[in-house]
Amino acid sequence: MPKTILSLLLVACSFFSTAQTAVPDKIVDALDSFSFIRPQEKAYLQTDRNGYVAGESIWFKTYTLLNERPTILSKVIYVDLVNQEGSIVEKKMLKLKNGTASGVMDLKTDIPAGAYQLRCYTLWMLNFPDFIFVKQVSIFSNTKNDKATNNAVAAATLKLSFFPEGGSLVAGVKSTVAFKALDAGGNPVSVNGDIINTKNEKVATFKSVHDGMGNFEFTPLTGETYKAVVQTGPGTSKDVPLPASKNEGIVLSADNSSAGKIFIKVTRAEKNKDKYNNLLLVAQLNYQVAYVGKLNMDEGLDAAAINKKNFPSGILQITVLTEAGQPLAERLVFISNYNPGNPLLQATTTDLDKRKKNVWVLDAAGFSDLQAAVSITNAGSGNGQYAPGILSSFLLSSDLKGNIHEPGYYFKDKEPETLQHLDLLMMVHGWRRYNLEEIMANRFPPLHYPFETGLSITGKVMQSNGKSVLKDGKINLVIRGEDSTRIMAEGKTNESSVFVVSDLEFRKSAAVYYQGTNVSKNEAIVSVKIDSAYFDTLARTAPNDVLMANTVSVPLLEKMASEKATTDTGKSKTLREVVLRAKKRSVADSLNLLYASDLFFNSDQTLTLNPNINYYDMWQFLRMNVPGIAINQTDTGTQVNFSRYQGIELFSENTTDNSVQFFLNEVAVNISLIESLDPSDVAMVKVYKGNTGIALGAIRGAIAIYTTKGKSTRDWRQKGFDFFNRSGYSANREFYEMDYSKVKQETVDQDIRTTLYWNPEIKVKDGKAIIEFYNDDVCKKYKVVVEGMDKNGRLLHAEKEVQ
Numbered sequence: 001m002p003k004t005i006l007s008l009l010l011v012a013c014s015f016f017s018t019a020q021t022a023v024p025d026k027i028v029d030a031l032d033s034f035s036f037i038r039p040q041e042k043a044y045l046q047t048d049r050n051g052y053v054a055g056e057s058i059w060f061k062t063y064t065l066l067n068e069r070p071t072i073l074s075k076v077i078y079v080d081l082v083n084q085e086g087s088i089v090e091k092k093m094l095k096l097k098n099g100t101a102s103g104v105m106d107l108k109t110d111i112p113a114g115a116y117q118l119r120c121y122t123l124w125m126l127n128f129p130d131f132i133f134v135k136q137v138s139i140f141s142n143t144k145n146d147k148a149t150n151n152a153v154a155a156a157t158l159k160l161s162f163f164p165e166g167g168s169l170v171a172g173v174k175s176t177v178a179f180k181a182l183d184a185g186g187n188p189v190s191v192n193g194d195i196i197n198t199k200n201e202k203v204a205t206f207k208s209v210h211d212g213m214g215n216f217e218f219t220p221l222t223g224e225t226y227k228a229v230v231q232t233g234p235g236t237s238k239d240v241p242l243p244a245s246k247n248e249g250i251v252l253s254a255d256n257s258s259a260g261k262i263f264i265k266v267t268r269a270e271k272n273k274d275k276y277n278n279l280l281l282v283a284q285l286n287y288q289v290a291y292v293g294k295l296n297m298d299e300g301l302d303a304a305a306i307n308k309k310n311f312p313s314g315i316l317q318i319t320v321l322t323e324a325g326q327p328l329a330e331r332l333v334f335i336s337n338y339n340p341g342n343p344l345l346q347a348t349t350t351d352l353d354k355r356k357k358n359v360w361v362l363d364a365a366g367f368s369d370l371q372a373a374v375s376i377t378n379a380g381s382g383n384g385q386y387a388p389g390i391l392s393s394f395l396l397s398s399d400l401k402g403n404i405h406e407p408g409y410y411f412k413d414k415e416p417e418t419l420q421h422l423d424l425l426m427m428v429h430g431w432r433r434y435n436l437e438e439i440m441a442n443r444f445p446p447l448h449y450p451f452e453t454g455l456s457i458t459g460k461v462m463q464s465n466g467k468s469v470l471k472d473g474k475i476n477l478v479i480r481g482e483d484s485t486r487i488m489a490e491g492k493t494n495e496s497s498v499f500v501v502s503d504l505e506f507r508k509s510a511a512v513y514y515q516g517t518n519v520s521k522n523e524a525i526v527s528v529k530i531d532s533a534y535f536d537t538l539a540r541t542a543p544n545d546v547l548m549a550n551t552v553s554v555p556l557l558e559k560m561a562s563e564k565a566t567t568d569t570g571k572s573k574t575l576r577e578v579v580l581r582a583k584k585r586s587v588a589d590s591l592n593l594l595y596a597s598d599l600f601f602n603s604d605q606t607l608t609l610n611p612n613i614n615y616y617d618m619w620q621f622l623r624m625n626v627p628g629i630a631i632n633q634t635d636t637g638t639q640v641n642f643s644r645y646q647g648i649e650l651f652s653e654n655t656t657d658n659s660v661q662f663f664l665n666e667v668a669v670n671i672s673l674i675e676s677l678d679p680s681d682v683a684m685v686k687v688y689k690g691n692t693g694i695a696l697g698a699i700r701g702a703i704a705i706y707t708t709k710g711k712s713t714r715d716w717r718q719k720g721f722d723f724f725n726r727s728g729y730s731a732n733r734e735f736y737e738m739d740y741s742k743v744k745q746e747t748v749d750q751d752i753r754t755t756l757y758w759n760p761e762i763k764v765k766d767g768k769a770i771i772e773f774y775n776d777d778v779c780k781k782y783k784v785v786v787e788g789m790d791k792n793g794r795l796l797h798a799e800k801e802v803q
Contacts, residue, residue: 165177318330404429461474
């Protein structure tokens with residue numbers, strides 16, 4: 001427990017006798033037990049933007065917290081792209097390091113237009129589905145006849161909900177009632193109307209003040225019922241009943257408008273008032289009891305002031321309980337003790353002219369080991385003014401039920417109006433972390449998924465009948481990764497015949513050869529059962545219907561999609577995110593269709609190895625088949641370049657470093673791995689020069705080598721090995737940064753990049769991070785967004801626009 005919260009709690013509890021502290025102690029023990037047995041991770045996914053054209057790439061970085069610090073439990077995170085039917089159209093599995101991971105998701109050129117969801121989560125988080133991070137992205141088609149679908153229902157269907165402060169209306173007690181109005185698509189709607197009793201008398205009026213939310217005060221009477229009459233149009237209205245009032249009980253109200261304190265007031269009804277004389281007031285924040293106080297209504301002790309200055313930022317749950325620990329009323333308030341990040345981000349050079357350099361500086365002196373990413377995008381590319389951010393996700397959305405419209409709005413500043421709207425949000429959204437009554441009774445949700453500390457292979461080695469336990473079982477594994485990883489491992493069974501082979505690491509996929517044995521009886525026949533991997537079985541999920549309701553209109557992307565549909569033929573030097581996919585696929589190139597993804601499909605040469613020639617190594621094959629290649633082998637290593645290729649000097653004004661980038665099965669690899677490659681394992685070689693190389697982030701050219709699918713130079717099955725395929729960590733690549741100090745401008749006909757710059761690993765030196773990028777040909781307004789967290793869990797969100 002943080003020292004500041006613990007000290008405040010000890011002071012508050014000092015006013016209680018031993019008997020009176022039984023309930024607070026029970027709450028503390030229940031929260032400690034729950035957070036220990038059911039620790040809840042949170043995830044956030046930062047993307048370069050929120051709108052894309054089919055065929056583009058989604059660049060992203062994930063952040064995962066456990067108890068408000070980078071997680072130390074899960075080491076694997078998943079990112080899914082889900083369509084409106086719940087089908088997973090793209091998925092990534094990444095290795096977490098210091099709670100973060102970065103990657104890229106390439107959208108297929110024929111992906112249907114519409115609203116999609118990106119989900120980000122660890123396997124452990126599947127035990128708590130409410131904590132899975134979800135955000136909407138809009139995808140626009142580059143096919144003329146493919147229009148974005150829209151599932152929105154007519155806005156005339158109004159849903160109006162009322163939320164009495166504290167949870168209930170009580171007859172004879174003045175109450176504040178918050179409300180929220182939504183259309184059928186889940187979008188906020190402005191409303192106004194009157195509160196009417198059964199005598200058709202107006203007792204209150206109401207009007208929304210922000211995103212369909214507002215509040216009003218009134219005093220319900222015993223035996224009376226009330227309804228809201230909402231104006232839905234000229235001369236039309238709709239009646240909505242208010243929650244029924246109780247004949248006895250309490251009303252809890254909270255005033256969070258002060259900078260330093262939260263003022264609490266409890267009022268009881270006259271009926272059976274003695275039942276509500278001695279009460280407990282408990283406030284909890286991040287599984288920690290932050291305040292405990294005693295109320296005695298007869299003695300006038302019906303209010304409290306909670307000092308919040310030293311509290312961490314987040315949602316404070318305030319509960320009034322009976323002496324026996326029965327909750328009576330609850331209120332959520334938000335602690336806004338975070339430091340705004342915008343002052344930390346300052347421009348030193350801004351220039352919106354074509355292809356001009358811009359420089360920004362981030363002051364990171366207040367962060368310890370900052371892990372941060374920066375995205376710089378054309379401001380018209382669909383990021384949204386108040387899109388979800390790392391602050392709104394970790395501090396707000398992850399702890400509240402339901403969809404929050406434009407959550408970034410509540411962190412744009414700390415002006416009184418913004419904080420007032422945030423307080424309204426607290427009143428109309430439910431708490432999702434836990435139910436206090438449930439955990440005090442030790443009723444915890446069941447667990448179905450473990451923490452993942454890395455890639456692993458699990459299963460059972462049984463006796464030959466496949467049923468009887470084998471205590472002395474063992475499995476031998478030979479793993480041949482698509483990235484040329486070679487792993488030999490073994491695992492022994494426990495008393496339940498279960499084996500676990502963990503801490504594996506390979507990318508893309510691997511062929512896993514296995515053989516089970518009985519340690520005591522080597523010749524005995526055994527039965528092996530391999531458990532399926534979650535990632536390999538992932539195909540469908542339940543989409544968030546509210547987020548799927550609408551496709552956001554982004555004129556810039558719609559225009560780009562339309563232009564691409566019209567001009568997407570032949571060769572093109574137009575840079576759209578510097579990922580060029582303008583060539584039409586050749587049906588005759590069956591190997592290219594079989595092996596190459598969209599990103600790698602277009603190349604200057606596609607080569608196959610002649611089976612009648614026994615090549616000594618890959619260098620021999622490349623020398624014989626690639627014009628203009630220079631392979632220089634020395635005692636210090638091998639260097640490969642295209643310096644003899646005609647026109648290659650156009651790619652760089654500095655030709656001192658002109659090494660070719662190698663990819664093995666589309667994974668960037670070191671040249672030493674190519675040297676050890678057996679040519680007989682190679683199915684295809686693709687050569688990239690000029691713009692095709694730039695598309696891969698290799699301005700000095702690239703060579704992609706593909707090994708034969710399913711082929712192994714040594715067939716382990718001949719020695720009694722069976723095999724299966726298993727997915728590894730998703731391959732990643734660097735964002736290509738257009739640097740006009742290295743690329744001659746005349747070599748690029750047109751530069752149109754919706755994402756001007758993306759860097760998932762900002763480098764901090766002497767407390768500063770320098771961010772440099774070049775503008776494209778069309779951008780007249782761009783947005784800079786920096787997000788991250790440090791090793792202590794301090795969050796950063798800084799956002800600036802230039803026009």
